[in-house]
Amino acid sequence: MLTFLLMMGISSPTDSIPQTTTLKAAEVRADKVNSGITSIQAKSLTGAALAGESVEGLIRTLSGVVATDELSSQYAVRGGSFDENLLLIEGFEVYRPQLARSGQQEGLSAINPDLVGNLEFSAGGFSVLYGDKLSSVLSVRYQPTAFNLPEGQAQWKVKTGLYASRLAHAGYWDSHGLQWLSLLGIRVKSNRRFQQGLDTEGDYLSHAEDVQWLIKGHSKQWTHTGFAMAQNSAYSLQPSSRTTEFGTVTQVLRLSVYMAGKESYDYQNAFTGWRSSYQLAEGHQLSAQFSATQALESESADVESAYLLGEVNQNLGSDQFGDIAYWRGSGGHFRHARNHQWMRSLQASLGGYHKLNDRQTLTWGTGWQQQTGLDHLDEWVNLDSAGYSLPYTATLVTDSGWIGTQNLDLHQRFRANGLLNNDKLHAFVNYTVKGQQGEASMGLRLLHDSRSGEWRLSPRIALSSTLRDDWSLDLRGGSYAQTASVRELRNWRDLSFDASAPMQHAWHGIIGLEKHFERQSRPFYWRSEAYVKYLDKAFPFEQDGMRLRYLGTTPIQAKVIGIDQRLHTEWVDGAESWFSLSFYRSSEKVNDQWQRRASDYRHAMSLRVEDQLPDEPGSRVYVQIQYSGGFPFGAPLATEKPFSSSAYRRLDLGFxxxxxxxxxxxxxxxxxxxxxxxxxxxxxxxxxxxxxxxNQYAVPNYLSDRLMNLSLQVSF
Incomplete structure (x- = not known):
């Protein structure tokens, strides 16, 4: 089995013993040392019933993962925030947008599903090879297996539908003693059809474009990998009205809003990376890697609205059933925003892999990353009702010469700037030994953050043992640190920007049990994990849709405890299905009181089924069901979040x-x-x-309604 050693970009045989359930459309593997990693070979995601056309739609069905916006590529893992998840494509770390407030504003996911050959996901307890994040890592490999392409041939894939189109090409050629592989993907998408099912009516304009190119060349001793990506997305809305009903069965409130103005969001991202590996001798390899990325996000809004809040008549015997019984209040609302965020990152690294003997391997690496970020925040909200915003000043009505000298009292006002300049150094070493009944992997990772001046040494260990009757047991744990992004350093309460804030840090402890078995001639794979995560340095945050607002950079304590279950099988040959179930509790200590974290969903369940009609292998059906608990919420920027949203429930079908x-x-x-x-x-x-x-009222912003999509896919 080939494993890409992430961050350092080394490709070499590992000494693990994989247990493999091979499926026609996918392959699920469990490595003994890294048994916490879920590996899925996704040859094709066509007909997968994924609303956002994103690979992350598959990830959110795995145990420990919660996502409550089908149009977004963001997700929370085991009580963590969106910023705690690491995304790697071909071993290169990829940037994700941070200013978007909702999934409808986001464009395309960074992962092109047409190019994906293999996905590897860990919900925690991952080794030192995977980098520095607190919660999870998602590693994606682009491979020609996504095309079923024999060597020496070329192939095109085209998919077009009502809201998205994709074009992909794969081909081989020989040059300068190297055999080269090229994978090219172009995508165009619009969320306009989804947006038309929202409560807000108006003129929507939404489009996103994406180009990705992967090139690989190899000879007996050299392996070269180049990856480039360019993304652009734009969203604008000229709202006209909105009607939302909410409340309880016995008391239904209706909010009617009439609006004028415009809001927009733009995102551009460019990435390029190169890696070269040289095989010194059999089982010994060196690798060097460099990458650069730059991203720009902009948000603007000038929207004026007038709203009426009334109670709906619920008397079934009344002639006015469904009409407004009486008005509770009215007011004006004006939102202004001019927010910008710019980021640039340069990375360089060097690493090595050494097979000491048939039982032992040693992997090492060192690297440097330079981060530069600019954050400009300028937004305010004004509420008004018959002069409510004007300070009281005693004056005579006949005093026509009076001139007001006091400022307008705004309901909310945010204006600040921030600058991040950081040099990050890292080094790691990992030793793996294999025995007859088990394996062990031990590693150390050193991380230095010039911004805070900290040095952090993180030990990590993974032990596994094969038991009888296809049972296996594993233990994993260690230390995990995370350097802060621009968004994490902004304190929304006092608008300060603390560039010297300490790194966040967590300890993971996981025990896992798994079994491979057969029932009625069908292969099954079951895995259960119990885990505890203690964060001795964490930043408090609140979740506003897909937007995270951090409430301070003074570290607090947080903890997560939970259990995950997942079961994989195939109903028919080549049709993979799985069921995931998670229970957990995530809390943080604020003012000496433990309370729910913003990502404390408590429970999540997902079911994904792929099947075919009897005696019709060419007719496939895909079913995806998701259910998760509600998230805690309260007044904006408040310390306590005493309320809980309704549960997230969704059923998607694909034929x-x-x-x-x-x-x-x-x-x-x-x-x-x-x-x-x-x-x-x-x-x-x-x-x-x-x-x-x-009185304040929390009016829900609902997600997309039912939507049908028809698409055609052609390969030639």
Whole structure:
């Protein structure tokens, strides 16, 4: 089995013994040393019933993962924040947007599903090879297996639908004594159809474009890998009105809003990276890697609105049933925003892999990363009702010469700038030994952050043992540190930007039990993990849709304890299915009191089924069900979050029919039904005030409604 040693980009045989369940469409493996890593070989994601056309839609169905916005590529893992997840494509760390407030503003995921050959995901307890994040790592390898492409040939794949189109190409050639592989992917997407199912009516304009190119060349001693990516997305809305009903069964409130103005969001990202590996001798390899990325995000808004809040008549015997019984309040709302964030990162690293003998391997690496970031925050919100925002000043009505000298009292005002300049150094060494009944992996990772001046030494260990009857037991744990991004250094309460804030740090402890077995001639793989995560240095944050707002850079304590279960099988040959179930509790200590963290969903369940019609192997059906608990929320920037949102529930269906067309390798028609049950899930809350009583109301911002999609995929 080949394993890419991440961050250092080394490709070499490992000494682990994989247990493999081979499926026609996917392959799920469990390595003994890294048994916490879920590996899925995704040859094709067509017809997968993924609303956002993203690979992350598969990740959110794994145990320990929660995501409550189907259009976003962000997800939370075991009570952590979005910023605690590491994404690697071909061993290169990839940047994710940070200013977007919702999934409808986000463009394309950084992962191109047409190029994916293999996914590796760890929800915690990963080795020193994977870098520096607190919660999880997702590693993606692009491979020609995604095309079923024999060596020496070329192939095109085209998929077009009602809201997204994709073009991909793979080909081989020989040059200068090297055999080269090229993978090219181009994507275009619009969320406009999803946005039309939202409560807010208006003129939506949404588009995103993405180009990715991977090139690999290899000879007997050299292996070269180059990867480049360019992304662009734009979102704008000229809202006209919004009507939202919320409340309880016995008391339903209706918010009617009339709006004018415009809001927009833009995102551009460019990345390039190169890695070269040289084989010194059999089992000994050196690798050097360099990458550069630059991203720019901009958000602007000038939206004026007038709202009416009324109580709906719920009397079934009344002629006015469904009408407003009485108005609770009214007011004006004006939101202004001019927010910008720019980031540049340069990375260079060197590493080595050495096979000491048939039982032992040694891996080492060292690297440098230079981070530069600029953050400009300028937004305010004004509430008004008959002069509510104007300070009281005693004056006569007949005093026509009076001139006000006091400022307007705004409901919210945020204005600040921040600059991040950081040099990060890291080094690691990992030793693996294999025995007859088990394996052990021990590593040390050293991390230095010039911004805070800290040095952090992180030990990590993984032990596994094979038991009888296909049972295996493993223990993993260690220390995990995370350097801060621009977003993490902004304190939204006092608008300070603490560039010298300490690194966040956590301890992981995990025990896992797994078994491979068969029932009714079907292969099954079951795994259970119990874990504890203690964060001795964590930043408090609140979650506003997909936007994270950090509430201070003074470290606090946090803890997560939970259990994950997952079961994999295949209903028919080549159709993979799995079930995931998670229970956990995530809390943090604020003002000497333990309270729920912003990502404390408590429980999550997901089911993914791939099946085919009897005696019709060319007709496939995909079912994806997700359920998770509600997230805690409260007034914006408040310390306590005493309320809990409604649970997230969603059912997506996909149908695929293969057509036999002469001259084409594969032609299929795909019909997808997103949110089939038309459940109104809540993404975030919009807070309004009844000026007359000063009462505040949390109005839910609902996610997309039911939507149908039809697409055609052709390979030739």
């Amino acid at each position: 695929e029919r293969l057509l036999h067309v002469q001259g084409f390798q594969r032609v299929s028609i795909i019909l997808e039904a997103f949110n089939l049950l038309e459940i109104r899930n809540t993404a975030s809350y919009f807070w309004i005030m009844d000026i007359s009583t000063a």
